Amino acid sequence: MSQRLSIGVLASGSGTNLQALIDASAADDYPAKVAVVISNNAAARALQRAEQARISTVLLDAVGFPTRDQFENALLERLEAFQVKLLCLAGFMRILSPRVLKAFPGQILNIHPALLPSFPGLHATRQALAHGVKISGCTVHFVDAGTDTGPIIVQAAVPVLPGDDEASLAARIQKEEHRIFPLAVRWVAEGLVSLQGRVVQFRGEPGMSDQALRNPGRRLP
Numbered sequence: 001m002s003q004r005l006s007i008g009v010l011a012s013g014s015g016t017n018l019q020a021l022i023d024a025s026a027a028d029d030y031p032a033k034v035a036v037v038i039s040n041n042a043a044a045r046a047l048q049r050a051e052q053a054r055i056s057t058v059l060l061d062a063v064g065f066p067t068r069d070q071f072e073n074a075l076l077e078r079l080e081a082f083q084v085k086l087l088c089l090a091g092f093m094r095i096l097s098p099r100v101l102k103a104f105p106g107q108i109l110n111i112h113p114a115l116l117p118s119f120p121g122l123h124a125t126r127q128a129l130a131h132g133v134k135i136s137g138c139t140v141h142f143v144d145a146g147t148d149t150g151p152i153i154v155q156a157a158v159p160v161l162p163g164d165d166e167a168s169l170a171a172r173i174q175k176e177e178h179r180i181f182p183l184a185v186r187w188v189a190e191g192l193v194s195l196q197g198r199v200v201q202f203r204g205e206p207g208m209s210d211q212a213l214r215n216p217g218r219r220l221p
């Protein structure tokens with residue numbers, strides 16, 4: 001693989017999705033690599049995961065930046081310094097302003113632990129359980145100005161089982177997250193997706209997207 005797409009991962013927590021991206025990019029034919037991991041939380045396990053993988057880390061503690069503008073100036077500066085071309089939000093607990101969206105048009109992905117447009121926002125798994133849905137899952141989508149409202153790239157469904165609590169359902173969902181986030185990044189990095197209005201379409205042979213979406217664990221041909 002000649003030139004891999006440089007991704008910046010923004011993470012505030014345990015970083016299991018970051019880990020999935022790191023693990024995926026260990027494959028020779030993976031078209032992206034994690035150039036930098038940025039966190040707003042010094043205690044984020046994501047930072048340790050990055051260090052273990054010898055990936056550069058940046059801590060941007062919001063406390064050190066009195067305004068959102070100042071925080072985002074620093075963020076944009078670092079992303080530019082690491083020549084980031086694609087931004088992956090992997091449990092990043094801050095909303096990005098339209099300024100950041102403008103700097104990365106169609107180049108920001110988010111992973112959300114529900115089948116959007118159901119249950120956007122915080123505590124999606126709790127919301128799904130409280131609502132009594134029988135199927136939940138996860139969604140990788142492009143980020144737009146709303147909260148979890150952007151165009152959907154790929155989703156995976158899991159059953160909600162009798163006796164599930166937030167932890168058991170979250171664990172089932174996370175297993176799928178770790179599968180579809182690297183997959184969506186691959187598709188974007190390979191230039192296989194484009195937007196038709198708010199609908200994500202797959203370039204390539206007719207039927208390819210159907211095949212991929214029926215079985216998102218499989219590599220595209």
Ligand code: GRF
Binds near residue numbers: 018092111
């Ligand atoms: C994931 O469940 C993701 O869907 C949500 O935040 C969580 C991050 O988990 N946006 P991790 O830090 O990747 O383990």
